[in-house]
Structures are given as structure tokens and as C-alpha cells.
Amino acid sequence: MYSLDTDQLRTFLAVEQTLSFTKAANLVSKTQSAVSMQIKKLEENIGKPLFVRLGRSIELTPEGQKLVGHAREIIDASNRAMAAFDDEAVRGNVYLGTPDDYAERFLPSILAGFTESNPLVEVSVICQNSWELRRHLKSGELDVAIVTHAHERGNSELIRREPLLWVTSARHNVHTRDPLPVAVATSHCDWREAAITALEAQKRNFRILYSSHSATVVGAAVLAGLAVSVQPESALRPGMLVLTEADGFPALPDAEIGLERGLRQKNAATEALVRHIRQNFDAMPVPDYMDSISHVTPDTIGRPAKNFAVCEDNVKKRTVNCG
Amino acid sequence: MYSLDTDQLRTFLAVEQTLSFTKAANLVSKTQSAVSMQIKKLEENIGKPLFVRLGRSIELTPEGQKLVGHAREIIDASNRAMAAFDDEAVRGNVYLGTPDDYAERFLPSILAGFTESNPLVEVSVICQNSWELRRHLKSGELDVAIVTHAHERGNSELIRREPLLWVTSARHNVHTRDPLPVAVATSHCDWREAAITALEAQKRNFRILYSSHSATVVGAAVLAGLAVSVQPESALRPGMLVLTEADGFPALPDAEIGLERGLRQKNAATEALVRHIRQNFDAMPVPDYMDSISHVTPDTIGRPAKNFAVCEDNVKKRTVNCG
DNA sequence: TATTATCCATCAACAATCGTGATGAGTTGG
DNA sequence: CCAACTCATCACGATTGTTGATGGATAATA
Numbered sequence: 001m002y003s004l005d006t007d008q009l010r011t012f013l014a015v016e017q018t019l020s021f022t023k024a025a026n027l028v029s030k031t032q033s034a035v036s037m038q039i040k041k042l043e044e045n046i047g048k049p050l051f052v053r054l055g056r057s058i059e060l061t062p063e064g065q066k067l068v069g070h071a072r073e074i075i076d077a078s079n080r081a082m083a084a085f086d087d088e089a090v091r092g093n094v095y096l097g098t099p100d101d102y103a104e105r106f107l108p109s110i111l112a113g114f115t116e117s118n119p120l121v122e123v124s125v126i127c128q129n130s131w132e133l134r135r136h137l138k139s140g141e142l143d144v145a146i147v148t149h150a151h152e153r154g155n156s157e158l159i160r161r162e163p164l165l166w167v168t169s170a171r172h173n174v175h176t177r178d179p180l181p182v183a184v185a186t187s188h189c190d191w192r193e194a195a196i197t198a199l200e201a202q203k204r205n206f207r208i209l210y211s212s213h214s215a216t217v218v219g220a221a222v223l224a225g226l227a228v229s230v231q232p233e234s235a236l237r238p239g240m241l242v243l244t245e246a247d248g249f250p251a252l253p254d255a256e257i258g259l260e261r262g263l264r265q266k267n268a269a270t271e272a273l274v275r276h277i278r279q280n281f282d283a284m285p286v287p288d289y290m291d292s293i294s295h296v297t298p299d300t301i302g303r304p305a306k307n308f309a310v311c312e313d314n315v316k317k318r319t320v321n322c323g
Numbered sequence: 324m325y326s327l328d329t330d331q332l333r334t335f336l337a338v339e340q341t342l343s344f345t346k347a348a349n350l351v352s353k354t355q356s357a358v359s360m361q362i363k364k365l366e367e368n369i370g371k372p373l374f375v376r377l378g379r380s381i382e383l384t385p386e387g388q389k390l391v392g393h394a395r396e397i398i399d400a401s402n403r404a405m406a407a408f409d410d411e412a413v414r415g416n417v418y419l420g421t422p423d424d425y426a427e428r429f430l431p432s433i434l435a436g437f438t439e440s441n442p443l444v445e446v447s448v449i450c451q452n453s454w455e456l457r458r459h460l461k462s463g464e465l466d467v468a469i470v471t472h473a474h475e476r477g478n479s480e481l482i483r484r485e486p487l488l489w490v491t492s493a494r495h496n497v498h499t500r501d502p503l504p505v506a507v508a509t510s511h512c513d514w515r516e517a518a519i520t521a522l523e524a525q526k527r528n529f530r531i532l533y534s535s536h537s538a539t540v541v542g543a544a545v546l547a548g549l550a551v552s553v554q555p556e557s558a559l560r561p562g563m564l565v566l567t568e569a570d571g572f573p574a575l576p577d578a579e580i581g582l583e584r585g586l587r588q589k590n591a592a593t594e595a596l597v598r599h600i601r602q603n604f605d606a607m608p609v610p611d612y613m614d615s616i617s618h619v620t621p622d623t624i625g626r627p628a629k630n631f632a633v634c635e636d637n638v639k640k641r642t643v644n645c646g
Numbered sequence: 647t648a649t650t651a652t653c654c655a656t657c658a659a660c661a662a663t664c665g666t667g668a669t670g671a672g673t674t675g676g
Numbered sequence: 677c678c679a680a681c682t683c684a685t686c687a688c689g690a691t692t693g694t695t696g697a698t699g700g701a702t703a704a705t706a
Contacts, residue, residue, distance in 0.1 A: 002405060003329040003330055003333060003398075003401050003405070004329060004401045004404055004405060005328075005329065005330075006326040006327060006328060006329055006397075007326055007328075010326060020653080020654095021653075021654060021655095022652085022653065022654080030693095030694075030695095031694065031695060031696075032653085032654075032655095033654090033655080033656080033657095033694080033695070033696080033697095034693070034694055034695075035654095036654060036655060036656085037655090037656095037693075037694085038693085040655090041692095041693095046405070046408045047408060047409075048408055053653095053654070053655090054702090055653080055654090055701060055702040055703075056652065056653045056654080056701075056702050056703060057653080057702090057703095058653090058654080063408065066407065066408075067404070067408075070400065070403065070404035070407065071404075073400045073404075074329075074397055074400045074401055074404065075326075077393065077396045077397045077400060078326050078327045078397055080393065081327055081390070081393035081394075081396075081397065082325060082326070082327060082369070084389065084393065085369045085370060085371055085386065085389075085390075086370075343682080343683095344682075344683060344684095345681085345682065345683080353665075353666095354665065354666055354667075355682085355683075355684095356665075356666070356667080356668095356683090356684080356685080356686095357664075357665050357666075358683095359683060359684060359685085360664075360665080360684090360685090361664090361665095363684085364663095364664095376682090376683070376684090377673090378672065378673040378674075378682080378683090379672080379673045379674060379681065379682045379683080380673090380674095380682080381682090381683085
């Protein structure tokens with residue numbers, strides 16, 4: 001009866017994540033040749049190739065895809081087991097609140113990383129808008145929440161700042177319509193206020209055409225060409241088009257994401273999660289396809305927008321990297 | 324991040340099962356010293372002792388107990404993964420029928436061994452009496468069933484034969500009462516018929532006091548001192564007392580266990596299970612505490628019964644070995 | 647097209663680990 | 677008290693893993 005080697009599975013998962021033997025080697029603290037040999041051994045053990053080598057880059061074979069789930073299962077179980085014997089390991093559960101769009105964009109990678117190093121902490125996620133989340137924090141239902149940072153409301157700690165951008169669909173031209181159709185969140189949303197304030201200051205003719213609790217749904221409305229909206233940079237998706245001052249759209253204040261603590265008694269699990277979120281938001285990279293979406297940054301504001309449409313190539317790139 | 328080694332976990336489980344480094348070494352095809360060293364490494368890796376060495380024998384520490392579950396989880400996952408890549412691996416599901424008392428006594432070890440070598444076969448177990456099982460076999464609801472073997476009904480393959488014994492409670496003396504209170508299965512049970520026939524041939528005064536579908540419940544009635552009953556040797560439990568001809572009880576025919584196939588189309592999964600059951604029933608050992616329960620075998624029949632009560636020591640031995 | 651950088655496979659050499667067989671110390675049971 | 681048995685330990689040989697260097701192939705750049 002042949003067994004899988006957990007060490008090999010760890011490097012396999014590192015390769016799967018990075019799609020690079022060299023980067024994976026760094027992740028697991030080995031040399032590139034060690035990674036190469038371990039993968040080779042693993043392939044021999046299983047009897048099927050796991051990666052196809054396409055010259056410089058590599059890709060998972062169908063068998064490789066299949067192994068990912070099994071490997072995760074085994075490694076997770078191993079992590080839990082080791083943590084169970086580690087007296088210093090953090091245990092417990094945390095109730096985390098977050099708006100639904102953050103949940104979709106940030107949470108998967110954050111939680112994956114967190115459970116990797118804290119297998120015994122159970123995180124329960126509640127999705128609501130920032131206003132509701134603050135209410136739940138005060139009533140003690142939540143330990144911590146990711147919210148839209150607000151100076152005047154004071155209690156949150158700023159963990160990320162991004163430009164807030166006007167977006168429309170790359171395949172429609174709703175942004176030329178008058179009055180301008182705008183899609184925004186239903187209420188109590190700082191971005192909504194920012195958008196309306198900016199348009200009014202410009203004395204622009206506009207109307208709220210679409211209004212949803214969910215930022216994801218707003219994004220869908222934009223992509224469908226129903227309306228323009230405001231979105232933080234990290235929420236841009238292929239098919240979206242950024243509107244700058246060159247297009248006659250007003251500048252917007254930055255979108256600021258904050259971390260706000262609840263009134264519950266502090267516990268080690270919550271502290272660990274907070275620390276992890278802080279670090280990850282710092283290190284969070286901008287997706288690849290960003291480069292080809294025109295966007296507003298201090299040095300692009302005022303300059304004519306270029307590269308408006310997102311080319312197919314980049315769309316593919318995106319699905320490869322995030323799928 | 325330290326990982327558990329699957330190879331070490333395999334030998335750990337072997338030691339846990341056998342409670343012996345030497346026997347475990349045999350199980351995993353290694354030398355005893357290799358086992359000793361692997362366990363040592365595992366203990367170092369986890370940072371806690373897993374076994375207490377009491378001179379010649381060993382025992383699991385609480386930490387060892389805790390590891391068993393984790394180890395099983397990891398090894399099972401590894402087995403499933405390996406099987407998933409083995410094109411020859413047997414897949415599918417099997418519907419297995421068995422009387423409830425066999426399920427309790429034999430199935431745990433049989434199924435554990437079977438899923439070890441066939442991780443991708445799902446076994447569904449249905450508990451009924453032999454008569455009902457035969458009905459389900461014919462209607463195609465079951466692939467195979469463990470039943471009371473019956474020559475005249477023909478279709479089953481004999482896989483085990485044991486003496487059928489009169490049993491009573493070691494702490495009561497219902498077996499001296501007149502009329503004799505007897506507990507048996509409700510109906511369609513060969514052992515019930517055998518018991519009644521034997522008593523009638525002896526012109527013994529008796530009455531059916533307790534009647535249940537479940538052989539386990541009958542066993543409980545015996546232990547409670549409510550009645551005597553008939554049980555196959557392997558069903559004897561600490562606290563039971565075997566009644567021989569020396570006590571004035573008639574000899575009974577052997578209890579025969581058979582394997583009967585359904586009418587469904589043969590599939591590889593069923594064949595594998597049948598093969599496994601056959602082998603395991605052959606090799607099934609008599610539990611330790613049997614030695615101290617007087618029982619009827621060809622060479623003990625007629626001789627005076629001795630060692631009637633089951634001493635505490637053996638009860639403990641049993642829980643250690645089966646828990 | 648030539649250049650350069652990057653990626654993965656491979657190799658030789660060294661280090662670490664693992665398994666073996668033999669030995670020893672300790673315990674159990676007759 | 678001896679024989680039998682259990683587990684720990686040791687030295688040695690075999691295997692495996694790791695490293696750093698090298699080479700072939702590919703992609704990006706000029």
C-alpha cells in the first residue's frame with residue numbers, strides 16, 4: 001500500500017498556487033531543483049503526470065487538478081492534527097462581518113491563508129453593509145468587521161486605501177446619456193454619498209436608476225450597460241471601463257477600508273485574525289489585468305485615457321490566475 | 324510548518340491496533356527496530372509521548388488516543404487519493420444486508436479492513452433478520468447478505484460454523500426455574516426453531532417469555548437474568564454463562580453463517596466485498612475472554628462445566644482490546 | 647535576428663535519514 | 677530461576693533529499 005508523502009503534497013500545492021517551480025521553491029523554503037525532483041517523485045508515485053511543461057510556463061494536467069482537492073484535504077487534516085498537539089495553538093471561533101463585495105474579492109485568499117496557520121479557529125462570516133455591521137459590532141454579535149472607513153465615526157482602523165473610480169461598460173456608452181443613469185448602493189453608503197455629492201457639485205444632470213444592497217449586483221448592472229457607478233480599483237472587472245476627468249467625470253475621494261472591533265471581550269482567535277487581515281491587506285496585489293484597464297491614479301488624472309477596452313488576452317489571463 | 328509523515332502514521336495505527344511494536348512491524352512489513360524508531364520520531368515531531376511502555380506491554384497515552392482519529396483521517400484521505408488515480412481500483416457501491424447481531428460483532432472490523440483496501444467503494448448496510456434479507460435479495464434491493472445458512476433453502480454459501488449454545492446470566496439462576504423462561508427471536512429464525520425443537524424433544528417444561536427481532540436485545544434479556552436463550556459462540560459476552568448437558572440442557576445443532584447473493588447484475592465492487600468477507604470470516608479469531616467462559620465444543624460436551632463466571636480481569640481485557 | 651533573462655531538467659557530490667540485523671536491558675510466566 | 681518475549685539502542689549500509697552548477701528551451705526585448 002503506497003502512501004502519499006505530505007512533504008511532496010505541500011510543495012505540489014505551492015506549485016499549484018504559483019504555477020512556477022521557482023516561486024514554489026521559495027514558498028516552501030527549498031531549492032528549485034528540490035521542487036523539481038519532488039514533483040517528479042510525486043508523479044512517479046501516482047503514475048500520472050501532474051503538470052504539462054510548456055517551455056517556460058507550466059499548467060496542471062487534469063490529473064493534477066484532481067490531486068489538488070485530495071492534497072488540500074490531507075494537508076488540512078495534517079495541520080489540524082499538528083495544531084491539536086500544539087499547546088500554543090490558537091483555538092476558538094470568530095464572528096467576522098464584511099460587505100458582500102469585500103467578501104467576494106478578499107475573503108477567499110485571506111481565509112485560506114488564515115486557516116492554514118490557525119487550523120483550530122472557526123471563522124463565521126456575516127455579510128451586510130457597513131452600517132449594519134457597525135450595529136452588530138455594538139450589539140456584540142460580531143467580533144470584528146471590515147467596513148468602509150469613516151473618520152468621523154472614528155472607531156475603525158484604516159487598513160487599505162484605493163482610488164474610487166467611475167466605471168461604465170466597455171461595450172456600451174451609457175456614460176454619454178443625459179440624464180446620466182447611475183447605479184449605487186441602497187443607503188448608508190459612503191460611496192453613494194461621494195458619487196452624488198460629486199455629481200451635484202458639477203451640476204450634472206443624473207438620476208439613480210439602479211439601487212441595490214449588493215455591490216456585486218451594482219457591478220453586474222454596470223457590465224450590462226444599464227448605468228455607470230463608482231467602484232474601488234480592486235473591484236474593477238474585465239469588461240469595465242474607467243471614466244476619468246477627460247471624459248468629464250468628477251474626481252472622487254479615495255475609497256478607504258477599515259477594520260472595526262466589536263465590544264466583545266478580546267480573545268486570542270480574534271486577535272490572530274485581525275493581525276492576519278492587517279498583513280494581508282497590506283500585501284494584497286493588484287490583479288494582472290489591471291494594467292490594461294485605464295484607471296485614475298495621481299499621475300493619470302487629467303491625462304487622456306488609453307487602452308479602454310479590456311482585451312480578450314487579459315480576460316483569459318485573469319481566469320487562469322484566479323480560477 | 325511541520326508536517327506529519329504518512330508512513331509514520333501508518334505504523335502508528337498498526338501499533339495502535341496490535342498494541343505491540345513487534346506485531347505492528349509485521350503488519351507494515353518492517354523490522355521491529357524500524358517501528359520503534361518511527362514511533363520515536365513521531366513522538367518527537369508531535370512533542371508528546373504516544374505510548375507508555377509498561378515493561379513488556381504498551382498502552383496509548385491520552386495524546387496517543389487523540390492522534391488515532393487524526394491519523395485515520397489522514398490515512399483514509401491518502402488512500403482515497405491514491406485509489407482515485409489507480410485505474411484498476413474498484414469503484415461503486417454495494418448494498419449489504421446482515422442481521423443486527425452480526426452487524427455488531429463482525430461488521431466493524433470487516434468494513435474497516437475493506438475500506439482500507441477499497442476506499443472508493445461505498446457500502447450501505449441494511450439490518451434485518453435472515454428471512455427479510457432473503458426477500459430483499461430476491462427483489463434486487465440487496466447485492467449480498469450475511470444470513471443464517473440453511474441447506475434446504477439452498478442458495479447461500481457457508482462461510483462460518485460455530486457451536487450454538489444455551490446461555491444464561493452468570494449472576495442469576497433463571498436456568499433452574501420451571502417452567503424455563505426462554506428468550507428468542509420473533510419469528511423465521513432457525514435458532515429459535517432449534518431451541519424449541521430441542522426442548523420439546525427433551526419434554527422440558529418451558530415458555531417463551533421474551534421475544535424480540537433483535538438478537539442484541541435477546542442478549543440483554545439474558546444478561547438481566549430474565550430468561551435463558553441460545554446464542555452462537557461468538558455472541559457470548561462477559562457476564563454470560565454457558566449451560567451444557569451437565570446442567571441438563573440439550574445439545575443444539577451448529578450455528579451456520581452463510582453468504583447469499585442477490586439477483587442483481589454482478590459488479591466488481593460486490594465481488595470485492597464478497598471476497599473480503601469470505602477471507603475475514605475464515606480468519607476471525609475468538610475473543611480473548613472466550614477462554615474463561617465455559618463453552619460447548621466437540622471435546623467439552625458432556626464434561627462438567629468449569630470457570631463459569633467471567634472474572635473482572637477478563638472483562639477489562641476485553642474492553643482494552645475492542646475499545 | 648540577436649540578445650538577454652527566465653524557466654525547468656539534470657547531474658555530481660555531499661549530507662541526512664532510514665531500515666536492517668545484532669545486541670542488550672527489562673519483564674513475564676512457568 | 678530460566679526461557680521466552682518485548683522494546684530500545686547501536687553501527688553500518690543503502691537510500692533519499694538537498695544543494696549548487698550547468699544546460700537546453702522559451703519568451704521578451706531591442
